[in-house]
Amino acid sequence: MDLIDILLSASFWTAAIRIASPLIFATLGELICERAGVLNLGIEGIMVAGAFAGWMGAYSGLGLWGGVCVAMAVGMMFGLIHSLLTVPFGLSQHVVGLGVTLLATSMTYYAYRLALPEVTSPPKIDAFQPFEIPILSDLPLIGPALFSQTPLTYLAFVLVVVVWAVLYRTPLGLALRAAGENPAAVAAQGLSVTGIRMGAVIVGSGLMAVGGAFLTMSAFDSFFFEMVNGRGWICIALVVFGAWKPGKALLGAILFAAFDALQIRIQQTPLGADIPYQVFLMMPYFLSILALIVMSRRAEVPAALMVPFNKGER
């Protein structure tokens, strides 16, 4: 009974879409990297850096969109570091990715202390406010869920369509996907595999950072350590869940977010009183793993994912 009430409540779906938004940005970012053949494990750290940079940008008076741009730029900078090491130098993508995560996280904390040496609790900013789209937001259930969100959420949904269109409807997308399938084919056509892969990692990392910024600028209005809390790793799984396709990845993000929103609400029902709350916290991850196992069995991994390409080598 309770469960059906929850699933039919507008506030549940509103929360689910809100929780999904940062995941959508970061998953799209990771998807772009992986489609070009580079696994970017820097995602977790880049989200932390983005969360801080966006919030700090807005706090220093650049405005909310200015903050989003700062986050994007910081993300792209870490993307540049990552891609320089993994693409032209061909270093291990696992090691570089984890290194970037550690570097970005600790540099963020350092920057935080440098910028705000004496505060005990971080200052708040005027975060993005929900913007109700006329008429559409009056629809039952999906109105509040989809059309009474903050502008960043709308942007996330628009980006899904944009990324899909670029990947499947433009020569650039074709070259990017080919770089992840058979880089030799790209090189044989006189295109630069290095350029394409680096570009993909840089842009993808920018999107990851915007995903992080969503947390401090839209979901909440301040920055805390441990705020990202493993969301980056979830996005890596969501890319697999989505079989490297933007639409399916969007579904995965919403599904995971719905599990998350659901467990918070179940905790508050009488059932929640009898079971330790950690079980509920675990639920979205557990269900995601199950879904991942089911969904990813037939997925086609980009054939050249994690394979460095050196021109002139066979």
Added chain:
Amino acid sequence: MAKQDDVQKRAQVVLRLDRITKTFGALVANDAVSLSLHRGEVIALLGENGAGKTTLMNILFGQYTADSGTVEVFTQTIPPGNPRAALDAGVGMVHQHFTLADHMTVLENVTLGTHSLWKTNLDSVATRAKIVRLAEEFRLQVDPDAIVGTLTVGERQRVEILKALYRDARILILDEPTAVLTPQETDDLFETLREAVDLGLSIIFISHKLHEVMAISDRVLILRHGKMVAEERTSDTDKHKLAALMVGSEVHAPEVAPATPGPALMSLADVCTPDKGNAPGLKQVTLDLRAGQITGLAGVSGNGQAALADLIGGLIQPESGTLTLEDGAHPNWTAREAVHSGVGRIPEDRHKTGTIAEFDLTENAILESYKDAPFSRRGWMNWGRAEAFTREVIDTYDVRCPGPGTRIRLLSGGNMQKLILGRVLESEPRIILANQPVRGLDIGAVNYVHSRLLEARDKGAAVLLISEDLDEIMALSDVIHVISEGQLSPEFARGTMSPAELGVWMAGHGFEAEPAHAS
């Protein structure tokens, strides 16, 4: 008048390489190589591995920058080191290892890189129309919407050619194009090439198969050790002359004396193995490997050769049917048992499964026998014996290397294969599984490997020779089977089948006529 025009066009030089020199350290890969290609002409570039053919083409395509010399396409000098320049000037290359993305469609593969990356749409309607038109014009039948991974090797090659034609290539370079084709597919390819020449294209055909060079080319250029040593009109020369020019001396393929077959050392009866992804398993295969006989297995790659090789090597077990050796049936057949029963394996891919690149020669030489005396006793290695064995192999099999401590990846393919050959033959195997034993080797090494296999046969070993090269199969085998989709043809004795007849079997025909097994 028209005739004169024709002559005029033929005389037009479309590509000229002028005194190209390229060195890698002490190695001179190309030494002042010059060539010119005329409109509507097919020239063959002939040479052994390492003769400098690939380097020359890589210079043309801007992958390497030449130390000196110039490249001219349609009288325009091409800037060195720019991969796009040759493509844009109208030169198309069909690489030996296809540069196709398997998960993408034919259409996507053909379009890749032809539009500016910043164009906002792919315009697939016009693209499709052009592909269909080209396919008809050049007789290159292929479905634009098929996923490349599902196509046959012959079809993939057509996609590669389409890619070049789609970019309006006027000059086609084909690097070892027939290595992976059946005789019929080769005929189709030649048909397409003649079509292209009639339409005014010019072709450089890189190969070391002499009869194909004779069949398709107008002129033959021979490269040896980086130098252009000869240029012959195809009509004025013959295979023997070309072979001699290619290696620098008369070539003597090993004499094959008639075999004296003994009893079957290994017999398969109605053996089936499961399919593995796209690779078919064996379908009720019956096969006898007799002592003192070379059994050739012909077929297009990916038709069950891998399954048969894995089965004989003990890597997989029969799903049904029986495997019998001299000492009876072996129901629990494993790799360990295969080695102990005297099966010697020359693996298909010497880099992937034959050797461990970072190990030295000694370690590689005892890779299959390190657990046995004399190389190890009671769990301890005896490196002295291992090294002595390796030195013996190096001497006997003429492995050119600095010493047994050299890492094997530093050896050339031919020397690596000689070490593997030594490793296998020194254990005096009763049954030898030779899977693509000469792939990628030059003629000298090929002849060496072949004569050693014949020697082993004459000593009474049963040899199974698996090869995609029909010429090799026909030259060496006492009996031939063809494999297609995991089915095995009947046994054909030496000389009873022509290449065309075997080609029919390789294409999968003839098997239906077999009385169906009760299933």
